[in-house]
Amino acid sequence: MSTIAEKKEKVSVPFDYNKYLRPNKLPHIWCPGCGHGIVLKALLRAIDRAGLEKDNICMVSGIGCSSRTPGYVDFNTLHTLHGRAMAFATGVKLAKPELKVIVITGDGDALAIGGNHFIHACRRNIDMTVLVMTNSTYGMTGGQYSPTTPLDAIATTSRYGNIEPPFDACEMARASGATFVARGTAYHTIELERTIHDALVHKGTSIVDVIDACPTYFGRANKYKSATHMMELIEKDGTVNVKQAEKLPPEKLEGKVLRGVLHKVERPEYCEQYENLIMQKAAAKK
Amino acid sequence: MAQKKKRLLQGNEACVEGALYAGCRFYSGYPITPSTEVAEGMSVRLPKVGGKFIQMEDEIGGIAAAIGGSLAGLKSMTATSGPGFSLKQECIGYACIAEVPLVIVDVMRGGPATGYPTGPSQSDIMAAKWGTHGDHPVIAVTPSSVPEILTETVRAFNLAEKYRTPVMVLYDEIVGHMREPLTIPEPGELEVVDREKATCKPEEYFPYDDRHLVAPLAPFGSGYRFHVTGLNHKQDGFPTNDPKVIDRNNRRIIEKVETDKERIWKNEETALDDAEVAIFTIGSTARSARFAVNELRKSGLKVGLLRPLTIWPFPDAAVAELSKRVNAIVVPELNLGQMVHEVERCARGNCEVEALTRVDGEPITPAQIMHAVRKYL
Numbered sequence: 001m002s003t004i005a006e007k008k009e010k011v012s013v014p015f016d017y018n019k020y021l022r023p024n025k026l027p028h029i030w031c032p033g034c035g036h037g038i039v040l041k042a043l044l045r046a047i048d049r050a051g052l053e054k055d056n057i058c059m060v061s062g063i064g065c066s067s068r069t070p071g072y073v074d075f076n077t078l079h080t081l082h083g084r085a086m087a088f089a090t091g092v093k094l095a096k097p098e099l100k101v102i103v104i105t106g107d108g109d110a111l112a113i114g115g116n117h118f119i120h121a122c123r124r125n126i127d128m129t130v131l132v133m134t135n136s137t138y139g140m141t142g143g144q145y146s147p148t149t150p151l152d153a154i155a156t157t158s159r160y161g162n163i164e165p166p167f168d169a170c171e172m173a174r175a176s177g178a179t180f181v182a183r184g185t186a187y188h189t190i191e192l193e194r195t196i197h198d199a200l201v202h203k204g205t206s207i208v209d210v211i212d213a214c215p216t217y218f219g220r221a222n223k224y225k226s227a228t229h230m231m232e233l234i235e236k237d238g239t240v241n242v243k244q245a246e247k248l249p250p251e252k253l254e255g256k257v258l259r260g261v262l263h264k265v266e267r268p269e270y271c272e273q274y275e276n277l278i279m280q281k282a283a284a285k286k
Numbered sequence: 287m288a289q290k291k292k293r294l295l296q297g298n299e300a301c302v303e304g305a306l307y308a309g310c311r312f313y314s315g316y317p318i319t320p321s322t323e324v325a326e327g328m329s330v331r332l333p334k335v336g337g338k339f340i341q342m343e344d345e346i347g348g349i350a351a352a353i354g355g356s357l358a359g360l361k362s363m364t365a366t367s368g369p370g371f372s373l374k375q376e377c378i379g380y381a382c383i384a385e386v387p388l389v390i391v392d393v394m395r396g397g398p399a400t401g402y403p404t405g406p407s408q409s410d411i412m413a414a415k416w417g418t419h420g421d422h423p424v425i426a427v428t429p430s431s432v433p434e435i436l437t438e439t440v441r442a443f444n445l446a447e448k449y450r451t452p453v454m455v456l457y458d459e460i461v462g463h464m465r466e467p468l469t470i471p472e473p474g475e476l477e478v479v480d481r482e483k484a485t486c487k488p489e490e491y492f493p494y495d496d497r498h499l500v501a502p503l504a505p506f507g508s509g510y511r512f513h514v515t516g517l518n519h520k521q522d523g524f525p526t527n528d529p530k531v532i533d534r535n536n537r538r539i540i541e542k543v544e545t546d547k548e549r550i551w552k553n554e555e556t557a558l559d560d561a562e563v564a565i566f567t568i569g570s571t572a573r574s575a576r577f578a579v580n581e582l583r584k585s586g587l588k589v590g591l592l593r594p595l596t597i598w599p600f601p602d603a604a605v606a607e608l609s610k611r612v613n614a615i616v617v618p619e620l621n622l623g624q625m626v627h628e629v630e631r632c633a634r635g636n637c638e639v640e641a642l643t644r645v646d647g648e649p650i651t652p653a654q655i656m657h658a659v660r661k662y663l
Contacts, residue, residue, distance in 0.1 A: 055507065055511065056507060058507065060354075071515070071525065078354070078357065079514065081350070081377065084377070087342065087350035087351050088350045088354040090314075090351045091352060091354025091356075091357075091358070092354040092358045092506060095312050095338055095354065095355035096359065116347070117343060119343070274333075274340075282333035285334075
């Protein structure tokens, strides 16, 4: 039995983020109030929990604010072109299946310019974990509307209100064949860590849509009082965990976005199929 | 020793043989006429030798995955034609700045846009050099026969690995689809170059080490954890806004090719010693030109042929030297005049330079070349 003092000590030992960071590459480029750093911390804790080795992780990203993440982490890191992260990642994974491939991408990067790669990586069920940091704006270019910007929202390219209906990344992933689909938010950090962990240990394409507000552009343009106000309205009040949702009446779920693991099935993974079927059949055939 | 078996192969099939000979173990691409047989061949052959093939969802994915495969340590290739070559251009620039060895085969068809998918063309010469934005190094080889597609594909891999840069294999549809007898070389018969491996301690490793024009490249997952980006970067691979570093790197990636171009150049000269008129051309057009030279020589006319097997970097020195001793250089090409501008630049007014162009989807004939050459004799 541990003493109170021991328990206190256990609780107070902070997680050593520096184990996975490149401290000399900090500070990061993200604005005050941005959730990307919170998501990164949840990811690093999840990686630690999953027991992954730094040498065996390849983190791949596209272009945008969230895609700057690989520069700050001490893995094999590949910052690619706008929209192409999942295509580059497919090459890395197929060439070296022993690597754990993690893709960091934004909603514009993954769902607009990179939409085709997103669909087809899910369809192949190639083993990679993809974090889509959904902030409903193009932050790097100064706040244009994105494929997840809500109707009527103001952006620098939708000054009269957005008339394009938004995408649901999770529905898209599920329809495309991803075998693990989940959603989290930067507000629910403990839950997010658990969700990312489950995604990391899943074999196949795992998609985690992370709702992560942009106070600088989306927030100011749409009259949110502050970054925390924005997090509370969009991430806390705007979402409900999928398990809690089961117990709630339909009227309480109206307008709410579901969090947690939304879809999980087992299906053969692409690289394993390639090795077990194609390579064996090819070897057998003269 | 048993006599080596001759095989009748198509140009695109010879490309597959060349890639495998060079040690290519990763192919990703997208089907497009007239290059598709390269993908088909690789899909059959690669898994037999432990290699990986994937048909991607589009042309961009085709080259992006190949860059990923190369960074993971496998010699990688993609193949395409006209419209696909346009789509791949951003990724070509990425491979240039990130210094990723890669072979890109472009089987040239008529353009612009969808153009003439089943017709020959040599209209991607400038797209190969300038298709991607920004200043960047380019190496492109131009075989003109089926056996040469094999040997030049091997050379393309060697150059890509040696200089850590994308290398293009450019040939027109005629060469890609024609069939010729070919003997597959034995292992060791042709030189095969592998990229320089990192041997330092991981903590001392810089993927763009300042001390080298071409730094060793460690594969991902080998204990050397490093960063790769398409942004201007420092020697450690991380982005920089330092004007001096940006300038140095932008110049270095070009210098690594430019300063060594005498080793990259490869020209074939036919009957040039006493020539009064020279023909400068590549690919299937060089086959017509060779025929024309033979015919004209039979009549005692002093005509020769300079055929570059490396079109980029452009064979400046050979053309400059030639321009001083001939009356004219005729440049037949299956486009509306691309190589001819480079020839004019190098000739510096020393001799006449004339383009002979054709864009109706038919090859330039020996008769057309003879007619163009006779004017200067």
